[in-house]
Amino acid sequence: MTTTPKKIGLLACIGVVAGNMMGSGIALLPANLAKIGSVSIWSWVICMFGAMCLAYVYARLGTVNPQQGGPIAYAGEVSPAFGFQTGVLYYHANWIGNLAIAITGVAYMSTFFPILNQPWPATIASVAIVWIFTFVNLMGGTWVSRLTSLGLVLILIPVVLTATVDWGWFDVHTYMANWNTSGKSDSSATVSAVILCLWAFVGVESASVSTGLVDNPKRTVPLATMLGTGLAGLVYISSTQVIGGMFPAKDMAASGAPFALATSHMFGNWATPLVSAFAAFACFTSLGSWMMLVGEAGRRAAADGNFPAIYGKTDKNGVARVGLLLASVKMTALLVLLNVFVGTANASGLFNQLTAIAVLLTLLPYFYSCVNLIRFEGVTGKSVISLIACVVGGAFCLVGLAGADATPLMGTFIVSLIILMFYARKMGQRQAAGASASA
Numbered sequence: 001m002t003t004t005p006k007k008i009g010l011l012a013c014i015g016v017v018a019g020n021m022m023g024s025g026i027a028l029l030p031a032n033l034a035k036i037g038s039v040s041i042w043s044w045v046i047c048m049f050g051a052m053c054l055a056y057v058y059a060r061l062g063t064v065n066p067q068q069g070g071p072i073a074y075a076g077e078v079s080p081a082f083g084f085q086t087g088v089l090y091y092h093a094n095w096i097g098n099l100a101i102a103i104t105g106v107a108y109m110s111t112f113f114p115i116l117n118q119p120w121p122a123t124i125a126s127v128a129i130v131w132i133f134t135f136v137n138l139m140g141g142t143w144v145s146r147l148t149s150l151g152l153v154l155i156l157i158p159v160v161l162t163a164t165v166d167w168g169w170f171d172v173h174t175y176m177a178n179w180n181t182s183g184k185s186d187s188s189a190t191v192s193a194v195i196l197c198l199w200a201f202v203g204v205e206s207a208s209v210s211t212g213l214v215d216n217p218k219r220t221v222p223l224a225t226m227l228g229t230g231l232a233g234l235v236y237i238s239s240t241q242v243i244g245g246m247f248p249a250k251d252m253a254a255s256g257a258p259f260a261l262a263t264s265h266m267f268g269n270w271a272t273p274l275v276s277a278f279a280a281f282a283c284f285t286s287l288g289s290w291m292m293l294v295g296e297a298g299r300r301a302a303a304d305g306n307f308p309a310i311y312g313k314t315d316k317n318g319v320a321r322v323g324l325l326l327a328s329v330k331m332t333a334l335l336v337l338l339n340v341f342v343g344t345a346n347a348s349g350l351f352n353q354l355t356a357i358a359v360l361l362t363l364l365p366y367f368y369s370c371v372n373l374i375r376f377e378g379v380t381g382k383s384v385i386s387l388i389a390c391v392v393g394g395a396f397c398l399v400g401l402a403g404a405d406a407t408p409l410m411g412t413f414i415v416s417l418i419i420l421m422f423y424a425r426k427m428g429q430r431q432a433a434g435a436s437a438s439a
Contacts, residue, residue: 014227016144017228026236051229056385058225089362110257170242199358
């Protein structure tokens with residue numbers, strides 16, 4: 001007798017969307033944004049508006065055209081070539097971004113184990129965490145959503161306290177002194193901070209990717225997408241701005257646990273280990289949720305014939321077991337390689353490199369989703385809201401690309417073109433096989 005995998009409900013799905021963003025996006029951001037300054041408030045405004053438009057795009061697509069695999073499926077509807085490209089880009093963006101999440105969690109754990117500030121111990125701990133949550137994922141989507149929801153609650157405790165109570169320690173003069181620490185003009189600093197803030201909103205598509213694991217997806221996916229994105233955005237802006245007025249930028253930039261620093265400023269040093277534990281757990285549970293999305297993305301790519309069939313095989317829990325294990329092997333290998341070649345890089349610097357790569361690889365899939373909604377609904381009087389959301393969401397993706405450093409942007413462009421070359425080779429082989437069969 002076969003059993004039906006238990007589906008994820010609305011609250012759990014909101015937890016997956018918001019938890020994916022907040023668990024991975026907020027923990028180290030204040031330290032990284034301190035290197036740019038309080039001027040990043042404008043970057044947050046741009047990202048919040050753009051992310052809500054993208055959230056509407058995925059909410060609308062989830063209502064009128066729900067597809068398992070999310071961005072991969074939607075890009076494939078625009079063009080099979082874009083579907084192939086997106087499948088490769090999105091899959092690799094997810095598991096590379098997972099490394100940034102693992103590193104963030106380990107950075108917070110260094111409060112308890114200072115040795116984790118050293119490269120190899122941090123690498124070993126990150127690898128261990130990756131494999132722990134690989135096995136959690138093998139237990140099914142329900143376990144992951146429960147842990148993510150718990151992690152979301154725990155990270156919200158220090159973050160919400162910071163976003164509300166900490167305003168009593170906010171100093172306008174400190175905030176203005178931190179206004180622009182980048183050495184660039186205000187407009188250039190704002191654009192360059194967009195790529196960091198955008199990382200915080202990566203995950204807006206989480207519910208649509210997991211459509212196959214969601215109960216009543218036509219209702220659940222749109223609600224979870226909009227509510228989860230809005231919740232995360234409000235928390236981001238409030239908490240990061242109050243921190244910008246509490247500490248000199250150089251002190252915050254040097255911090256490996258910014259929210260632990262902010263909370264201890266309110267309640268004393270006893271709060272530091274508690275907040276660090278909460279933040280680390282939230283990062284790790286978010287890692288588990290993102291790994292679920294990696295498995296789903298690989299399964300969709302395999303179903304489309306773009307990945308080897310082994311990525312699409314599922315177990316009784318509906319989990320792409322082998323694909324998930326292969327992703328964890330890749331994560332382990334890349335962590336070791338990064339440690340070998342980067343060596344003495346601190347958590348903040350490594351976080352910046354990984355997030356920049358992950359965000360850039362994600363922007364094209366987001367852009368194609370906007371194009372697909374226009375294709376699906378057309379340009380009519382009834383689709384004005386969708387059209388506006390698609391245009392703004394697409395423009396938002398272009399702003400993110402404009403704010404990237406030249407090296408990762410060039411690398412992303414080259415990789416995207418190489419993927420299309422592989423697609424052309426694949427189609428050539430199919431045509432040759434078809435011609436041979438006809439003969």
